[in-house]
Amino acid sequence: MISVERLSKRYGGHTAVNDVSFTCAPGTVTGFLGPNGAGKSTTMRMICGFTPPTAGTATVHGVDYRRLPNPGREVGLLLDAGAMHPGRTGRETLRLSAQVMGVPQRRVDECLDQVGLNAVAAKRRVRAYSLGMRQRLGLAQALLGSPRVLILDEPANGLDPEGIFWMRGLLRDFADRGGTVLLSSHLLREVEAVADRLVVIGAGRVVAQGSKDELLAGAGTAVRARDPQALRAALDRAGLPARSGTDGALLVDAEPGAVGQAAADSGVALLELRPAESAGLEQIFLTLTAGDSVREAVK
CATH class of the missing domain: 3.40.50.300 (P-loop containing nucleotide triphosphate hydrolases)
Structure with missing residues (x-):
């Protein structure tokens, strides 16, 4: 130990x-x-x-x-x-x-x-x-x-x-x-x-x-719609902030059911709704330590 x-x-x-x-x-x-x-x-x-x-x-x-x-x-x-x-x-x-x-x-x-x-x-x-x-x-x-x-x-x-x-x-x-x-x-x-x-x-x-x-577990939900702007607006109204994923989908820190309900309440047709996949250790590392190596280098 x-x-x-x-x-x-x-x-x-x-x-x-x-x-x-x-x-x-x-x-x-x-x-x-x-x-x-x-x-x-x-x-x-x-x-x-x-x-x-x-x-x-x-x-x-x-x-x-x-x-x-x-x-x-x-x-x-x-x-x-x-x-x-x-x-x-x-x-x-x-x-x-x-x-x-x-x-x-x-x-x-x-x-x-x-x-x-x-x-x-x-x-x-x-x-x-x-x-x-x-x-x-x-x-x-x-x-x-x-x-x-x-x-x-x-x-x-x-x-x-x-x-x-x-x-x-x-x-x-x-x-x-x-x-x-x-x-x-x-x-x-x-x-x-x-x-x-x-x-x-x-x-x-x-x-x-x-x-x-x-x-490394996938967190949140990946969602895609025919009208991305309408989807983002629907998520905002439901208090579910979203960010852009690497594959064009939106990533939402919420369960798929909550995301789907927010889209349905606003009449937004979805093309894809699934649990988000893990980004892998490399992407997580870069996200968590973003800018740290630069800050250390200039001290």
């Missing part, structure tokens, strides 16, 4: 994270989404104790990360795949981590095999690794202590399509076995494919959170 309660971080006059709260339950993958500069990485660093919060708390299984006696055995982290000693081999990197955590050395080869780094790759210096190989090594390091929680910041960067598909399966399997995953990624389709819950952050604030099904 990860619990974040009213977490904030200010740098002088700039508020990077503002009163953020959410939880990640065992057995779930939580997608943590937001544009560049929205506060995702800062939030994750505060959860892991690398950045002290200005206000609020973050705990893992009810304990501050910095108070965990052997954090690598409880929480697997991948916050920066480049933060590895370039002169060590992949196997040396994991052996050193295993020694620090008190993990049996056999776990090194198990984790290398789990992330798809063969014997040749394991002997290579990290400086010669591609970004995708570093991500795989970082995942191996995160899994080394057999943790119950994974916190991953952009773990799919540099992975090819096959690697992304593999990572999706790895995270889904981890959660299905009772693990907790907090996943930040710009690959919205991949998050949509693997996540159970979503937390969307913009300009340092949580702008939406809930189960994936809740956030």
Whole structure:
């Protein structure tokens, strides 16, 4: 379990994270989404104790990360795949981590095999690794202590399509076995494919959170008429404001029955009346965070 309660971080006059709260339950993958500069990485660093919060708390299984006696055995982290000693081999990197955590050395080869780094790759210096190989090594390091929680910041960067598909399966399997995953990624389709819950952050604030099904469910009614202006006027009279959809229909935040009754009361003939379909994660993300990346860029 990860619990974040009213977490904030200010740098002088700039508020990077503002009163953020959410939880990640065992057995779930939580997608943590937001544009560049929205506060995702800062939030994750505060959860892991690398950045002290200005206000609020973050705990893992009810304990501050910095108070965990052997954090690598409880929480697997991948916050920066480049933060590895370039002169060590992949196997040396994991052996050193295993020694620090008190993990049996056999776990090194198990984790290398789990992330798809063969014997040749394991002997290579990290400086010669591609970004995708570093991500795989970082995942191996995160899994080394057999943790119950994974916190991953952009773990799919540099992975090819096959690697992304593999990572999706790895995270889904981890959660299905009772693990907790907090996943930040710009690959919205991949998050949509693997996540159970979503937390969307913009300009340092949580702008939406809930189960994936809740956030992606179609909301309201799509309606089309022979006379669009007469339909809009009928909806206005009934107190049902409408907006234009992408396919030419009007989208109304009301049940189909109420929309149909409003049209009938005004004698408007309808061509189409149906529950609205989900716009998909990408469109929802853009709608919820509209303008946030621009505002962050000019601060």
